[in-house]
Structure formats: structure tokens, C-alpha cells
Amino acid sequence: MSSASSTPASSTPASAEPKRAGLVLISLILGALLCNVNLTVANVALPAIGTALDATQTQITLIAVGCTLGLAMSVLYLGAIGGRYGRKLLLLSGAALTIPIAVFCTFAPSAELLIVGRILTGVAAGMAYPTTLALITALWANGPARTKAIALWSASSAGVTVLAPIVAGWLLERFWWGSVFLIVVPVALAAFVFVFLFVPGHVNESKDRVDNLGGLISVIMVATLVLGISTISAPGLQGTAVGLLILAIAFGALFVMRQRKASNPLYDLHYAARRLFWVPAIAGMIVFGSLMGSMFIGQQFMQNVLGYSTFNAGLAIVPAAIGMLAIAPRSAKLVGSHGSRFTLLAGYVFILPALLIMLLVWREGTSYIFVGLAYLLIGVGAGLALTPASHSLTGSVPVSRVGMASGTADLQRDLGGSIMQAIMGTALTFGYAASLTASISDSSDASKVSNTTEAALLQSFTGAEQVADRYPQYKEQIVSAATESFLSGSNWAYAAAVLAVALGALLVATRFPGKAGEAKLSEDYRKQDAAS
Secondary structure: OHHHHOOOOOOOOOOOOOOOHHHHHHHHHHHHHHHHHHHHHHHHHHHHHHHHHOOOHHHHHHHHHHHHHHHHHHHHHHHHHHHHHOHHHHHHHHHHHHHHHHHHHHOOOOHHHHHHHHHHHHHHHHHHHHHHHHHHHHHOOOOHHHHHHHHHHHHHHHHHHHHHHHHHHHHHOOOOHHHHHHOHHHHHHHHHHHHHHHOOOOOOOOOOOOOHHHHHHHHHHHHHHHHHHHHOOOOOOHHHHHHHHHHHHHHHHHHHHHHHHOOOOOOOHHHHOOHHHHHHHHHHHHHHHHHHHHHHHHHHHHHHOOOOOHHHHHHOOHHHHHHHHHHHHHHHHHHHHHOHHHHHHHHHHHHHHHHHHHHHOOOOOOOHHHHHHHHHHHHHHHHHHHHHHHHHHHHOOOHHHHHHHHHHHHHHHHHHHHHHHHHHHHHHHHHHHHHHHHHHHHOOOHHHOOHHHHHHHHHOHHHHHHHHHHOHHHHHHHHHHHHHHHHHHHHHHHHHHHHHHHHHHHHHHHHOOOHHHHHHHHHHHHHHHHHO
16 A cells, blocks of 8 residues: 555644644635635626626636636645645645736636636645645544534635625625636735744655656546536537547546556545545535535526626625534534534535525525525535535545545535536526527517527527617517526526435435444544554
8 A cells, every 4th residue: 555655744743733723723724715715706707707708608607617627627636746745835835826816817808818817726726725624634633623623614614605705796896897806815915924924834744756647637637527518518619528528538547547556646546435535525526516506506696687786696695604604513513423424414404405495496586585595505504514524534544645635625625616517507508598599489580680699699698688788679578588598597507406416415325324333434444544
């Protein structure tokens, strides 16, 4: 086993938590916020970006998913580099690079360049984010103190993911769309200072060589997978999307082969095969992906259909943050008293009805009561589920593989978020185009609609609004048809999320052990690791 040869630079602290634990945890949470702020600030600005940059629905999806894509494709490789050469140094580098990339996004002159900027934002976050959970696991001894630290880290990260759109909405009512990307700048400055001052330099870092080839393969594998899903609904790009998905499968096979042969694999498949590892990994991806996807579609719904201002649209999701922050301490206690399986399933019990409300109740004229209720439920569900998922992952591997475990915990958010957003965005695009095409065909004025006009109508809801402004005599009919088509597409998206959550709950219920079984498996893993 490659882990047997791993030689940590220093041992885990003997105490339950590090010196100045509160300041260290604040520093690591600030580091995590570099990612979480950027994940959702673009969502509230998507309609404005679509108008300003004349973006298609596929480009809007890629702008939304760009940060999670950059993070997902780099997080494993960068996590391994940090574990070898210094997690603190990588965290500081990510904070420093975030600032110029944020400025680049702020002044991006086209949708294509903004997509590039968003991906680079994710890569910079990938330098910072994977190190935060790895350092919590390395600095806090396994037990209640670590579980509490992970719960606060999870809740704070997820809570800011929800709260950032409020600030973005406030800025959009006063400045241009690019201002939302500057929100992360003060966070990056604060993270740099706190990490530099309070986070220890080298704790449980490996001296083994990094699997650079495996890292490059993983980058290509994730990038082609997410891009393939995101572009399959784009007119004229189906062939490219299929090619990307075929490449993703091929590089996935190469990655597995490489990890089996590498002397020090980037992703040790022996540990990944453990039930306390792979089940919560998939379960966490679905949970965070559902949260991100519902916010991505929901921001467009509230602005396009309900007519909310950008600030009100951002404010509307506050119940999700309240739910996550309120439930996080209880989640940590539930893990201790009832086990990870019970707590994970409790999270799914709240997430499923939230998505069903979005699917069955959200329509034109929907009262905010149902909007806020759906977000409260999904926030409570995420707050319940994310702590046991991260706790189980990091607790199922030896300290020499904590970088891999924290990277997988990050992938719960990054890969899960990017794939679910891509799937829901693709479903939205397909559903919108299919419904609007049918509306055009059924219209008595169908013969008057040129190919150019039809293409503009099908491009996105924003494109339809622009066409309506050019033809005021048909404005009411165009906007009405576009609204109905958007709702049809959003129903496709929410239905996909409902199916994913149902499958995730079934997986946890059937494959993850109860509290006693979890404790026995954890002890068996510790004995195996000690023997090797």
C-alpha cells in the first residue's frame, strides 16, 4: 500500500485542538469562503449578464458553472500538491491570485472571456479550498472537537454561499453586473492576513512524490465531463458535447488504470472503495449539487417570472442560510448520538419536499411564502447532511491520506455542484426550447417569424425579452410564451433534481451502516491502517 510509505512531516497534535483554535478555525473558514462567495455571486447577475453580453442560455449555464468547474477539475491535484509542498503556502497563493482574477471577471468584455475568468476563479479557489478541511483534520484530533469544527466549517461555508447573492443583488441595483465579482476581494485580503498570522505552516504533510500524470488526467477527465453535459443542449454543439463525454469516459478509464499502477496514487482506490468513504462522497455531491442547482434556476425564476429585483431575489434565499446555520450544531450532535446514516437521511427528508415545492408549486404569481419555505427546507437539509458526509470521509482514512479525503469532501461541493448545475441547466435549455418551439408553431403568426428571430427567441429568456422590445405589437404574446417555456424548462430541471435526490436517499438507506455498524467499520479501518 502506498500509504504505508508516506512519511508525515510532523505528527498530529496530541491535544484535541490546536493552540488559538478559534483564530485558526476563523482563518480556515475565511479560506473556504474564497470558494463559496464565488460559487453563487454570479447567479443573481445572470439575467443582467445575459442582456449585457448577449449570452445564450448555454453560455449563461457555463458562466454559472464555471467556478465549480475550475474547482472540481483542479481540487484533487492541487490538494495533493498542498499535502506535499505545504498547505499553508497553497492557501496563501490561492487567496493572492483570487484578487486579479476577480478584477478580470469584473471587466470581461464578452461571455466567452467571462467563462474563462470564472474557470480561473475556480482554479484559484482550488488552491485554497482543499487545504482548509485537510488542515482541520490534521490539527484537530478525531473526536467531538473535530466534528464541531467541521460542522462550523460546513455551515459557515454553505451559509455564505447563500448570503453572497444578497450583497450581489444590492450591488446590481446600484452598479453594473461586473461589480458582483469584486465581493470576494475583501474576503481574499482578510483570508491572506489571517492564514499568514495564525495557521501553522507544516502539519502531517507527506514527503512522497506527487502523481503529476494522474493529476493531469483528473483535470481533463472532470473538465470534459462537465463541459460535455453543459453544452449538449446548445444548438449546433451536440457533436462536440458527445465528443467531450466520450473523452471523459476514456480519461476516466485512464485515471483508474493510473491510480492502480502509481506507487503513490493521487487517489488511492483502496480507501475510496470503503463504504464509509464512497457512499457519503456520492450522497454529499447530490446534496450540495441540489442546493447549487436550485439556487441557479431559482434566481432566474424569481427575476424572469416573478419580476423580483436583483436585491429581492438575493434576499429571497436567506431562509436557506438560516436553516443551514441553525441546524449545523444539531447536525454535529446527531452524528454523535445517532450516527452519520441517520443524519444524512434526515437531510434528504428535508431536501426532497423542497424540490417538490419548486417543481409543483412555483408558477407565475407564486407567493413568497412558498419560495421561502422551499429554501428553508433545502437549507435545513443541506445543514443536516453535509456535516456527516464530510465527517465520515475524513474519519475513514489514515492521516497520511487526509488530503485525498478532504479533496473528495471538496468534490462533494465542486463536482456535485457543477454536474447538478450542468444537468439542471441542460434540462432547462431543452425544456425551454421545446416549449417555445411548440408555441411558435402553434401561433397564427408563425409564418411571420424569420429564422433569425426564432433563433433569438430560443437563445434564452433574455433573448426573447430583447425580441419583444423590438416588436412591441407582439410583446405580450412573446413574453407570455417565453415565461411559459421557462417554467416548462425549470420543471424539467427540478424533476431531474428530485430523481437524483431520491436515488441518493436510496443509496444511503441501503449501503451506509447504522451507528453501531459505522463504529465497527471505523475500528476495522483503523486496525487495517495500523497493520499496514
